[in-house]
Amino acid sequence: MITCFGETMLRLSPPGAYRIAQAQSFDIVFGGAESNVGAALANFGEDVRWVSKMPENEIADACLRWMRSFGMDVSKVVRGGSRMGVFYLEKGASLRPSKVIYDRKGSAISEAQPGDFDWDAILEGTDAFFFTGITPAIGETLPGIVEDALTVCRAKKIPVFCDINYRPTLWTPDIAGAAMRKLIRGLCTLVANEEHADLLLGVKSDKTGDDKLYDIARKLCETYEIGRVVLTLRQSHSSDDNTVSAVMYDSVTGEFVKSKEYRVHIVDRVGGGDALSAGLIYCTRLGRSLQDTIEFASAANALKHSVHGDVLMASAEEVQRLASSSDGTVRMIR
Amino acid sequence: MITCFGETMLRLSPPGAYRIAQAQSFDIVFGGAESNVGAALANFGEDVRWVSKMPENEIADACLRWMRSFGMDVSKVVRGGSRMGVFYLEKGASLRPSKVIYDRKGSAISEAQPGDFDWDAILEGTDAFFFTGITPAIGETLPGIVEDALTVCRAKKIPVFCDINYRPTLWTPDIAGAAMRKLIRGLCTLVANEEHADLLLGVKSDKTGDDKLYDIARKLCETYEIGRVVLTLRQSHSSDDNTVSAVMYDSVTGEFVKSKEYRVHIVDRVGGGDALSAGLIYCTRLGRSLQDTIEFASAANALKHSVHGDVLMASAEEVQRLASSSDGTVRMIR
Amino acid sequence: MITCFGETMLRLSPPGAYRIAQAQSFDIVFGGAESNVGAALANFGEDVRWVSKMPENEIADACLRWMRSFGMDVSKVVRGGSRMGVFYLEKGASLRPSKVIYDRKGSAISEAQPGDFDWDAILEGTDAFFFTGITPAIGETLPGIVEDALTVCRAKKIPVFCDINYRPTLWTPDIAGAAMRKLIRGLCTLVANEEHADLLLGVKSDKTGDDKLYDIARKLCETYEIGRVVLTLRQSHSSDDNTVSAVMYDSVTGEFVKSKEYRVHIVDRVGGGDALSAGLIYCTRLGRSLQDTIEFASAANALKHSVHGDVLMASAEEVQRLASSSDGTVRMIR
Amino acid sequence: MITCFGETMLRLSPPGAYRIAQAQSFDIVFGGAESNVGAALANFGEDVRWVSKMPENEIADACLRWMRSFGMDVSKVVRGGSRMGVFYLEKGASLRPSKVIYDRKGSAISEAQPGDFDWDAILEGTDAFFFTGITPAIGETLPGIVEDALTVCRAKKIPVFCDINYRPTLWTPDIAGAAMRKLIRGLCTLVANEEHADLLLGVKSDKTGDDKLYDIARKLCETYEIGRVVLTLRQSHSSDDNTVSAVMYDSVTGEFVKSKEYRVHIVDRVGGGDALSAGLIYCTRLGRSLQDTIEFASAANALKHSVHGDVLMASAEEVQRLASSSDGTVRMIR
Amino acid sequence: MITCFGETMLRLSPPGAYRIAQAQSFDIVFGGAESNVGAALANFGEDVRWVSKMPENEIADACLRWMRSFGMDVSKVVRGGSRMGVFYLEKGASLRPSKVIYDRKGSAISEAQPGDFDWDAILEGTDAFFFTGITPAIGETLPGIVEDALTVCRAKKIPVFCDINYRPTLWTPDIAGAAMRKLIRGLCTLVANEEHADLLLGVKSDKTGDDKLYDIARKLCETYEIGRVVLTLRQSHSSDDNTVSAVMYDSVTGEFVKSKEYRVHIVDRVGGGDALSAGLIYCTRLGRSLQDTIEFASAANALKHSVHGDVLMASAEEVQRLASSSDGTVRMIR
Amino acid sequence: MITCFGETMLRLSPPGAYRIAQAQSFDIVFGGAESNVGAALANFGEDVRWVSKMPENEIADACLRWMRSFGMDVSKVVRGGSRMGVFYLEKGASLRPSKVIYDRKGSAISEAQPGDFDWDAILEGTDAFFFTGITPAIGETLPGIVEDALTVCRAKKIPVFCDINYRPTLWTPDIAGAAMRKLIRGLCTLVANEEHADLLLGVKSDKTGDDKLYDIARKLCETYEIGRVVLTLRQSHSSDDNTVSAVMYDSVTGEFVKSKEYRVHIVDRVGGGDALSAGLIYCTRLGRSLQDTIEFASAANALKHSVHGDVLMASAEEVQRLASSSDGTVRMIR
Secondary structure, eight states: OEEEEEEHHHHHHHHHHHGGGSEEEEEEEOOOOOHHHHHOOOOOOOOOOEEOOEEESHHHHHHHHHHOOOOOOOOTOOEEEEEEEEEEEEEETBBOOOEEEEEOTTTGGGGOOOOGGOOOHHTTTTEEEEEEGGGGGGGGGGGHEEEOOOOOOHHHTEEEEOOOOTTTSSSOOOHHHHHHHTTTTTTEEEEEEEEHHHTTTTTOOOOOOOHHHHHHHHHHHHHHHHHHEEEEEEEEESSSEEEEEEEETTTTTTOEEEEOEEEOSSOOTTTTHHHHHHHHHHHHHHHHHHHHHHHHHHHHHHHTSSSSSSSSSOOHHHHHHHHSSSSOOOOOOO | EEEEEOOOOEEESSSOOOOOOSSEEEEEEEEHHHHHHHHHHHTTTTEEEEEEEEEEEEEHHHHHHHHTTOOOBOOOEOOSSSSEOOOOOOOOTBBBBOOEEEEETTTTTTGGGGGGOOHHHHHOOOOOEEEEEGGGSSSHOOOOOOHHHHHHHHTOOOEEEEOOOOOOOTOOOOHHHHHHHTTTTSEEEEOOHHHHHHHTTOOSSSSOHHHHHHHHHHHHHHHHHHHHEEEEEEEOOOOOOOEEEEEETTTTTEEEEEEOOEEOOOSTTTHHHHHHHHHHHHHHHHHHHHHHHHHHHHHHHHHHHTTSSSSOOOHHHHHHHHHHOOOOOOOOOO | OEEEEEEEEEEEETOOOOOOGGOSSEEEEOOOOHHHHHHHHHHOOEEEEEEEEOSSHHHHHHHHHHHHHOBOTTTTTTEOSSSOOOOEEEBBBBBBEEEEEEOOOOTTGGOOOOOGHHHHHHTOOEEEEEEEGGGGGTTHHHHHHHHHHHHHHHHHTOEEEEEEEOOOTTTTTHHHHHHHHHHHHOEEEEOOOOHHHHHTTOOOOOHHHHHHHEEEEEEHHHTOOOOOOEEEEEEEEESSSSEEEEEEEEEEOOEEEEEEOOEOOOSSSSSSHHHHHHHOOOOOOOTTOOHHHHHHHHHHHHHHHHSSSSSOOHHHHHHHHHHHHHSOOOOOOO | OOOEEEEOEEEEEETTTTOOOOOGGGEEEEEEEHHHHHHHHHHHTTEEEOEEEEEESHHHHHHHHHHHHHBBBBBEEEOOSSSOOEEEEEOBBBBBOOOEEEOOTTTTTOOOOOOGGOOHHHTTTEEEEEEEETTTSSSSHHHHHHHHHHHHHHHHHHEEEEEEOTTTTTTTTHHHHHHHHHTTTTTTTEEEHHHHHHHTTOOSSSOHHHHHHHHHHHHHHHHTTTEEEEEEEESSSSSSSSEEEEEEETTTOOEEEOOOEEEOOOOOOOOOHHHHHHHHHHHEEEEEEEEHEEEEHHHHHHHHTTTTSSOOOHHHHHHHHHHHOOOOOOOOOO | EEEEEOOOEEEOOOSSSGGGOOSEEEEEEOOOOHHHHHHHHHHHOOEEEOOEEEEHHHHHHHHHHHHHHOOOOOTTOEESSSOOEEEEEEOTTTTOOOOEEOOOTTOOGGGGGGGOOOOHHTTTOOOEEEEEETGGGGOOOOHHHHHHHHHHHHTTTTOOOEEOOOOOOTHHHHHHHHHHHHHHHTTTTEEEEEHHHHHOOOOOOSHHHHHHHHHHHHHHHHHHOOOOEEEEEEEESSSSEEEEEEEEEEETOOOOOOOOOOEOOOOTTTHHHHHHHHHHHHHHHHHHOOOHHHHHHHHHHHHHTSSSSSSSOOHHHHHHHHHOOSSSOOOOBB | OOEOOOOOOEEOOSTTTTGGOOSSEEEEEEEEEEEEEHHHHHTOOOOOEEOOOOOHHHHHHHHHHHHHHHTTTTOHHHEESSBBEEEEEEEBBBBBEEEEEEOOOOGGGGGOOOOGGGGHTTTOOEEEEETTGGGSSSOOHHHHHHHHHHHHHHHTOOOEEOOOOOOOOTSOOOHHHHHHHTTTTSSSEEEEEEHHHHHTTTOOOOOOHHHHHHHHHHHHHHHOOEEEEEEEEEEEESEEEEEEEEEEEEEEOOOOOOOOEEEOOSSSOHHHHHHHHHHHHHHEEEEEEEHHHHHHHHHHHHTTTTSSSSSOOOOOOHHHHHOOOOOOOOOOOO
């Protein structure tokens, strides 16, 4: 059982390439970094539990219905509070950037209290725990609640995975850095990027190219006693076309690997990093090699860009097929 | 110029008769009692100003675009605050009732401050002012802000129209009653119904039928020094079929009139009362007879039920055609 | 082969119950009285030829594609002229009437010339000819062109069916009356209603009820040497609900029959009369009894109201099932 | 745990009131009598297991995702066989009947083998079993497989509920009768109607009105040693309007009760009887009175007609609110 | 008259880039290699007859309506059998491949009997016959039925065109090879690719580049006494971008030509090869040069990728404009 | 106040990449070069008045509603005449070009009379006037009406901007040239391209590259006493991908500048040039440098291609962000 903890919001987006000002309807999905990771893992065939706090209304009911459709266990979701967070996604196109407008203030989970979560019960049977840097950012009580969860993880020797996922609209680098430095200590695997390593965690390097990435990953492991670090890379050629890849470092073996680069034509940009985290957890639990792990995780990231919504809708076989393809060409399957 | 003051929200509703749990998209319009009245009046050809407070984001921009499309002046809308209110409307069908879920807490207007509105400037050139009982209910500062507006109206001798529009999810009858009794004193015209007259304003009657309605209307006028009172009537046969009508009393002439009853098959139930208020204001300003006024207002109410969205999309001619029809039959126009 | 001659337009209508001012898209079909009759007859299994004049562009191509989908022969459609006519249909609901806005001026067929149509060739193999009063109304040359067609029909002894279909936006009662009185002389069957019989054809009756209808039908037959006359009846309870029926008189036998009355809940109001004409022609050609004929024709009319678009999408069996049902109840077929 | 066993198909239906010949897209849901009952029960808050056989493809995967969204356990669904059944639903309107076209031949479940289902394991923890007369009808091996399940139910003393649900396109009255007479012996509760009681089970009555229904229900209980019998009643005024109700007889107490009659305006006609069965099982398990049971079950049936798809999307509270309403009027909830 | 013989299925595809698991509706078209070729030829202005066997239900009726819309003659389509085949198309995007799931087992045409088709009557007036390797693959009787058709073609000296179109899900290379080697003997023109020439027809070459293609085409002509052979080439850069071209060899003149290469951005990938075959037949019948023929056919293939559905919706002029363009640039036409 | 004068039409386009022959609905917007420019300027925050003549019907009402939504003043639009022009836009894809079919003959504005427009009143408060070469082309009276407007502009010293916008379907180069040469004399700024400078205005150059463009712009200024000339450049790689840029010459300073080149992936091709004109007018009025002006205008043009409809839906800040970006990369904003 993999347990994911965080906020999930109703996502409202104009159809196709419409701007918000032009929309007469919004397409809806539910999205949140931790449930995105959980749903992708469930699609890979894993047992997943998603934990959060949600209000008692039909919107939250619809969200739980959505979570269950992946096969995720939602029996530990706490009900209460006043509202679900909402975010508006206006998909970009060509030279027009995508925009996200958050309306998450006052959401049930952001006002959760430590007593809401009985982590001993919640983590019963769990053998991997996942959260992102968004969870402690959404409310004042949240860093403490995450800390509670991590304390139980330590006691139960549950490996913890975390994506640093810094959101400047939620907190400042100073506050975020102070909180995250505490929470990431002793992680099994941390996902970050060069910018956030510097900004929040105070780790940078004067080198260039792969040496620089190696340097940053190694220092992060050393400084925060982390088992493995993944650094993600993205180039945005336009709103329609990006190139993504990742590197990974293992502090035990000292191994450093790079994934293939994928040029992706974008159907939906949101959730790429979450798909990567899901791939990472999936391969880690299977004990696959570092190279295989980063290839699978990067392929999951790349593939996510071709799928509508926040969640990677793909089987582990589909991800592996892309990860294993020598030339990336894609032929119709029939 | 007619000035309307209140909150407008983004309305999200599943298409057709879908339940929220079944929706993959939400149809969107913008709705709020006061802007619904303003938009209907603008559709009738009146000059209308809508006043509110809205955040600085693309959702609010889209709302202003919507307001301008009717020809309403939005130059006095204050920008600021953190979010726009949202409401979810699940349209009922047959024996399944419609449901509204509000998510308006923390909206910009609900946290407005008295200093946000310069009523002297806002009401410059205004010759009718409209608000509903929702406006003072949405935030602690709002009763005072409405009172400020009414003070300027009194000074400028601007006639004021108000729909009592009691919403039990926003405040209790006690608090609402205390606030509204103060605000409705001296109104030009008040719109209410039997239930709210009793619950909030302490006015009821032991009589039956029309006598009862006459009694209540008369007492409301006397107790609160109101010029005219309209009482609305609605029977809900099913979520698809209602019967609507209204009565009206003039405290100066003592005249009491009833409108025709309209059996309506419902396209969209929301905003019927707002259409009635718009019709009322429209005819009052034209100096039409009490009977003509209540017929026009009731026809506007009835016609609204055939139109998607919160706003009565109809010309004054279309409303009058229905109000004047002897038998209510409807033939294709070509 | 049944040949139908007239104009067909692109029909643009807002989805569902939306008003034109609210639409972001228009549903499209093609519609015209004569092609509606032809398409319904083709759906019944008849060989049908549709004749008109259409411009050389993709809109007209799409229209011909549509005509062919029913199996109609369009090989005699003349290409040329500058545009296709368009009409906007705003479907009514409840107490809001449906509206049609025509934009047909300057259409190819309205500017057709007598030389465009070689009626000897067009009517080769034809054993029934259908037109409506709209065709001579759409352009100055059209009465003459219809007259040309009727001359050939007379020579070839092709029975002619006509629906008077008076449209006050196209011509005045005086001009229409003068033209139609000439064109309907010697018809096999005329479809009209009480109002148009008086207004255009100068036939009315002082009697009441069925006697009145009998009187009018008989006089029409006598005055204009017509074989049979059908008078249609419609009550509009609301935009959603109508009651339809028809009577029929045979001048040879003197027989006068009435159809059942159908209370219809309306999906699409347009084309009901055209479905009736199609039913009439279908049964006449099969030599069915007068009673069976008017029942089938009225059932076709009633059934049309349950189908989207201008055309009755139903087989002859489906129409007959309704015509034969004793109680009009409708059970799911599975 | 309530276990339901049967076939579920992909349902394809033209949007709105479109005929199949007019559709450019089909709305999709998944539907089957037993999963409809299971999903409604899950919506009421029950633990439900759905058992069937489904092929290994993306359509079946989507169906399982759908089942899980209600919270149903699908871990005992057998994968294998060549295809999923499909049915096309053309919704009727007004005087045009709804049509269902089945394409279920060769479906995985219809070709299932007795060895596919380990009933001891499947029924572990089950305390109610539901099937309909469709399940034994869909394939030659199915009566035996159902018999196997019932044998285990008897051994485990699991009460069994069955809806006779006779489908003439699947088998003849003779074959169906022979099979069903065997399978219904000893049922906890049987749902049937007057017509099928006679046609399949050889039970009828010469009486009239309620006496007749009482007579039939009593005889069914006696002849087949059944605990309780429900007889459903439906009048089809048109494709848009039906009246539904039901009666129920308890063989132990001899009590006979009738539900209220509901006039329903139809959004989606399919699955009404399945909602009734779900209501029946729900109240039976709660030990509610016979009158309360039939009222709840009939309200569930009535409410289903207002919901798109095969499944009653409603909470037990919503059903009870309708069952308890004295006058059936419906007011907006806000 | 060009006669095409084969199966056409209902194609169900999620809108846009949705995965099957995400769809709430399926877009529908009808598609089959032979009807795709026929429809494209009809769009070019040719007389086309499509021959198949289809069940007596509304889905098949809708398919025939579709066929007639192109102007194709369907009078020789045999009605009977139990079902129409269905296929699900999930369009790929970027690095996610498109997927086709067939559900065609038990279709009417796959269970057709030799006596169903009177080839002498069907081929009356035909001057070109087209089939693909799918037709003999779909059922045991089909190779014999195709052979019957070819026998009549030989007797009537009707030139035959065939696309080898090998589908590994329908038959093995061994069985397919044995069948096809017999059926392609004496063809006017065969369309194949390098892979299938080797796998089914035992023809390959040790050369490289164009020499290899020349070699294969020449050997195919010699071995199977075929007039002309076209070999198609496709590179799949991603699900969105392919490069297509073709070569053609004439066994009489020994001429070997290559088409331009087209880089296509894909709207709909299905039916490209069918558009090529249509272009081939069209130019062959016009007696155009080998170079002109392969350019037109390749342009038809390329253009198909920009059109939704299985069928090339384009006039011969539109195809020729692309074939003739020197630089492939595309400017708006207005 | 910026005043724009010209025709706006209802634009009907098949959804997505559908061809007209495949559409069951048309997406609708309103578009016309001058209102496109006005709406973009209003989106930038400018006060804009749009002037035209429109019929008294619901389609024109909807158009005015649309205009008002941008905040444009429509109080000077003349009502009358018989119809609104319509154009059909079939969006191209890949190697299939976009197509526009105009149906604007007989539109209200094309039949306007000089007396319809009181230019003194209309241009009261105006400090910039914009028209395109389409306006004088649409009707015989239009060149005179434009001349009337320009006379008042000259008197009031209102700077005039014009886009030559030659449309060969509306007039011949000879007639267009004669008219435009007169109208462009003394312009503040003219937008043209190389081809139209030669064809209509008799200005070309033997040089190559930038020298050629410089030469043409300079000669245009000199010949027609124009202040500044912009020449636009476009390469059409496919219907999905274009490269756009522009050059600008100032006759007072002799300065000649070039904008960046933008490779755009196209959402909607229409209105790019209009966005450029809006950008031009916007920067000119702000007195920005020639380089800044052409960069902003070109960025507006480029950005328009990413927005659905004819109008650039973007703020001045969004345009400037693109104009200022060093590398054109685009990152999600959140």
